[in-house]
Amino acid sequence: MALKGLDIFKLTPKKNCKECGCPTCMAFSMKVASGAMKIEQCPHMSEDAIASLSEATAPPMKTIKVGAGDAEQTLGGETVLYRHEKTYVSKTRYAVSVCSCMEDAKIDEILAAIPAVDYVRIGERMYVEFVSISYGESAGVDKYVEVVKKAAALGRTLILNVKDEAAAKAALDACKDAKPILNGADASNFEAMSKLASEAGVVLGVTGSSIDELYDTVAKIEKLGNKNLVLDVGTSSIKDAFATAVQMRRAALKDQDRTFGYPSLVNVGVLASGDSHLQAALASLFTLKYGSIIVMEGMSYAQALPLYGLRQNVFTDPQKPMKVEPGVYPINGGDENSICLTTVDFALTYFVVSGELERSGVPCNLLISDAGGLSVLTAWAAGKLSSTSIAKFIQEEGIEDKIKNRTLVLPGKVAVLKGDVEAKLPGWDVIVGPTEAVQLVKFLKDMQ
Amino acid sequence: MPFTKKAQKFNAAIQTVEIGTGDNKITLGGENVFPFYTFDAPIENAPKIGIEVSDMGLENEPACMKEFYAGCETVVDIAKKAATVEGADFVCLRLEGGDPNGVNKSTEELVELVKQVADAVDKPLVVEGSKNVEKDAELLAKVAEATQGKNVLLLAAREENYKNVGAAAGLAYDQVVGAESAVDINLAKQLNVLLTQLGVKPERICMNVGAAAAGYGFEYVVSTMDRVKAAALAQGDAMLQMPIVTPVGDEVWNVKEAAASEEDVPEWGPAEDRGIDMEVETAAACLASGSNAVILKHPVSIATISKMIKELI
Ligand code: B12
Ligand code: SF4
Numbered sequence: 001m002a003l004k005g006l007d008i009f010k011l012t013p014k015k016n017c018k019e020c021g022c023p024t025c026m027a028f029s030m031k032v033a034s035g036a037m038k039i040e041q042c043p044h045m046s047e048d049a050i051a052s053l054s055e056a057t058a059p060p061m062k063t064i065k066v067g068a069g070d071a072e073q074t075l076g077g078e079t080v081l082y083r084h085e086k087t088y089v090s091k092t093r094y095a096v097s098v099c100s101c102m103e104d105a106k107i108d109e110i111l112a113a114i115p116a117v118d119y120v121r122i123g124e125r126m127y128v129e130f131v132s133i134s135y136g137e138s139a140g141v142d143k144y145v146e147v148v149k150k151a152a153a154l155g156r157t158l159i160l161n162v163k164d165e166a167a168a169k170a171a172l173d174a175c176k177d178a179k180p181i182l183n184g185a186d187a188s189n190f191e192a193m194s195k196l197a198s199e200a201g202v203v204l205g206v207t208g209s210s211i212d213e214l215y216d217t218v219a220k221i222e223k224l225g226n227k228n229l230v231l232d233v234g235t236s237s238i239k240d241a242f243a244t245a246v247q248m249r250r251a252a253l254k255d256q257d258r259t260f261g262y263p264s265l266v267n268v269g270v271l272a273s274g275d276s277h278l279q280a281a282l283a284s285l286f287t288l289k290y291g292s293i294i295v296m297e298g299m300s301y302a303q304a305l306p307l308y309g310l311r312q313n314v315f316t317d318p319q320k321p322m323k324v325e326p327g328v329y330p331i332n333g334g335d336e337n338s339i340c341l342t343t344v345d346f347a348l349t350y351f352v353v354s355g356e357l358e359r360s361g362v363p364c365n366l367l368i369s370d371a372g373g374l375s376v377l378t379a380w381a382a383g384k385l386s387s388t389s390i391a392k393f394i395q396e397e398g399i400e401d402k403i404k405n406r407t408l409v410l411p412g413k414v415a416v417l418k419g420d421v422e423a424k425l426p427g428w429d430v431i432v433g434p435t436e437a438v439q440l441v442k443f444l445k446d447m448q
Numbered sequence: 449m450p451f452t453k454k455a456q457k458f459n460a461a462i463q464t465v466e467i468g469t470g471d472n473k474i475t476l477g478g479e480n481v482f483p484f485y486t487f488d489a490p491i492e493n494a495p496k497i498g499i500e501v502s503d504m505g506l507e508n509e510p511a512c513m514k515e516f517y518a519g520c521e522t523v524v525d526i527a528k529k530a531a532t533v534e535g536a537d538f539v540c541l542r543l544e545g546g547d548p549n550g551v552n553k554s555t556e557e558l559v560e561l562v563k564q565v566a567d568a569v570d571k572p573l574v575v576e577g578s579k580n581v582e583k584d585a586e587l588l589a590k591v592a593e594a595t596q597g598k599n600v601l602l603l604a605a606r607e608e609n610y611k612n613v614g615a616a617a618g619l620a621y622d623q624v625v626g627a628e629s630a631v632d633i634n635l636a637k638q639l640n641v642l643l644t645q646l647g648v649k650p651e652r653i654c655m656n657v658g659a660a661a662a663g664y665g666f667e668y669v670v671s672t673m674d675r676v677k678a679a680a681l682a683q684g685d686a687m688l689q690m691p692i693v694t695p696v697g698d699e700v701w702n703v704k705e706a707a708a709s710e711e712d713v714p715e716w717g718p719a720e721d722r723g724i725d726m727e728v729e730t731a732a733a734c735l736a737s738g739s740n741a742v743i744l745k746h747p748v749s750i751a752t753i754s755k756m757i758k759e760l761i
Binding site: 247 | 484487663702731748749
């Protein structure tokens with residue numbers, strides 16, 4: 001927070017009436033300064049004081065909402081530059097772009113491919129959340145509106161990438177209720193664009209030919225009273241886009257420069273046009289370094305699988321390990337006669353392994369022992385997955401009474417445990433499985 | 449109203465480490481800013497890319513790599529071809545066949561191979577052991593001896609065997625020592641302290657602070673690297689200023705996203721593209737977090753990451 005307790009104290013009524021729950025106005029002021037309380041919690045504060053303070057005590061980066069209904073997304077609101085300091089707030093979102101300058105067949109092809117990537121990974125739905133529609137001037141306004149309507153039918157939030165006022169207005173008329181982003185303001189047209197966005201009640205995207213020009217334009221738009229913004233880092237070069245994305249976020253969070261305290265938009269589709277692998281690399285780079293929305297030319301499964309996995313990793317709470325309950329998990333109708341496999345209680349491991357077991361169609365029992373929520377090798381290295389822990393789990397949980405089958409498959413990465421597990425579990429046939437879960441389907445089918 | 453830039457340039461810098469000799473030698477590190485933050489201060493030595501080959505030849509490689517190296521009869525042929533791949537700054541030979549729990553090739557056999565490869569390729573060489581700490585204690589020491597004068601980077605000394613690997617590579621034969629630790633800043637620092645106490649010079653150490661494929665516990669990799677770079681630069685911690693070298697190829701090509709066959713998941717599309725995107729996305733994320741070099745497999749991944757680095761520096 002930029003404001004110190006003393007600055008706030010000067011504006012309080014200094015009654016020490018305790019109605020806010022604090023012993024003194026000074027104590028209250030310190031709490032507000034640290035972000036623990038809000039200025040409005042003092043009932044005696046004058047309106048002028050509230051107005052001058054709320055600006056100064058506002059979070060360094062605005063939280064911006066776009067999209068309507070089910071498609072609503074929250075962007076920004078970040079408080080730290082590094083995930084080990086505190087959990088990130090709003091995950092990066094991905095967009096696919098079309099242009100009204102493209103041929104109809106091409107547009108249809110791109111739009112039709114968008115819903116193809118849609119899957120669940122550890123409880124999270126992974127899909128393309130935004131569609132960006134660029135205005136091709138030569139194709140005209142009517143064509144643009146037509147493409148916008150087509151894209152809107154996908155039910156994703158739209159980004160209207162258009163600097164032409166007439167086209168922007170026509171497109172907004174067609175889709176403003178779905179709360180798209182109007183990404184079209186720059187130094188030359190910001191007044192008109194800001195007015196359009198405000199009237200339609202949508203977020204305005206701002207860009208500039210340099211970071212200075214962007215800054216200047218944002219400051220001017222804020223003066224017009226519009227603070228519902230997303231900042232486009234531009235497409236002049238990869239180097240500039242990266243420099244702008246990092247410096248904006250750093251200025252807002254480290255230097256409390258609120259003019260740059262908005263979510264960002266990075267168009268890697270333009271920065272690496274025609275090169276899907278470079279777009280994948282850049283999408284990953286900007287997921288880590290401060291892209292709120294990343295626009296690509298397309299989203300294939302090849303690009304999506306590692307990207308959404310990375311995002312899921314990076315935006316999780318560093319303090320909270322993702323665990324599943326230890327126990328017996330029957331899969332594909334596994335019963336007392338079905339083969340047993342064992343693994344750890346780390347949610348990611350469970351998710352990956354159970355997914356493969358389901359895919360195999362082979363009835364089996366997955367035995368999950370308490371490994372402190374760690375992956376197979378981490379748990380093994382930490383001494384939480386051992387021949388003793390496995391044997392103890394099987395004996396103490398009464399598994400030998402519940403299950404008659406005596407075949408136990410170990411994760412391939414802890415093949416070294418085989419001998420000791422055999423010694424500790426007389427009567428069991430202990431088999432070393434493959435090192436990666438993906439090989440389980442073949443492994444189980446071959447065993448049968 | 450122009451933007452008031454506040455550059456974040458530090459008084460401390462990442463240690464420079466040279467690998468290889470002569471015209472083809474490479475220099476890692478030297479920067480006094482965070483990864484790719486050229487707007488704060490210029491970065492003299494761009495991150496480097498290694499190409500990975502294995503003593504097992506193509507046996508354990510994905511189909512697309514078998515195709516790429518088709519016609520290569522021996523590991524030496526493969527290494528020679530790898531060295532010509534555009535964007536590859538060095539060659540990394542993995543001695544996975546040395547693992548006693550696997551094929552268990554003898555130290556003599558592997559050292560002989562390393563010698564042949566070292567003579568055949570004109571790029572700097574990195575040799576990665578079998579990952580078995582006991583075997584590597586002996587194997588990497590012998591490799592250090594056999595390649596004396598070539599200024600090779602040996603991956604890796606670990607807490608369990610740093611005395612053998614560090615003494616042979618760093619002291620007796622003056623090679624570069626790779627220090628490998630498990631995704632934890634304290635462990636990374638501890639190992640560097642131990643190696644320097646042994647007498648290895650800091651400018652002869654690189655670290656592998658751990659890696660994972662994107663989506664597989666990668667958040668720990670990001671945070672470890674973020675914290676290592678912050679300690680090295682902002683706090684000037686000399687025991688964390690060694691450049692980071694991250695093997696990516698051997699992490700990514702086995703995970704499901706890359707390895708699942710097209711018959712099993714037709715909707716996912718070609719396996720080769722999935723492997724490449726898994727490799728480039730993981731590599732880009734490592735570089736963004738602080739790797740000074742990444743080691744990759746596929747020529748398209750190498751070309752892509754090479755382009756990304758050029759564009760950013
Ligand atoms: C993230 C991570 C951590 C995180 C833990 C996160 C977690 N919840 O586990 C943190 C930072 C806490 C950590 C700590 C440590 N770690 Co750690 N960590 C990793 C890392 C980078 C990724 C692990 C991961 O998430 N993998 C993804 C999951 C899904 O993999 P998985 O559980 O193995 O499951 C796969 C397979 O095993 C298989 N599978 C799983 N179950 C089953 C079952 C059957 C039947 C079959 C057939 C297959 C199968 O399917 C899955 C997908 O293919 C790895 C390096 C790496 N790249 O693997 C190191 C690694 C596992 N860690 C390691 C170590 C040494 C440690 C520490 C002991 C370090 C220390 N001395 O303090 C500590 C121990 C923790 C403690 N004391 O609390 C080493 C282990 C070395 C070894 N070979 O023994 C590794 C390999 C790093 C390294 N190269 O040195 N670690
Ligand atoms: S309610 Fe307001 S006036 Fe009363 S003690 Fe709290 S800050 Fe002071």
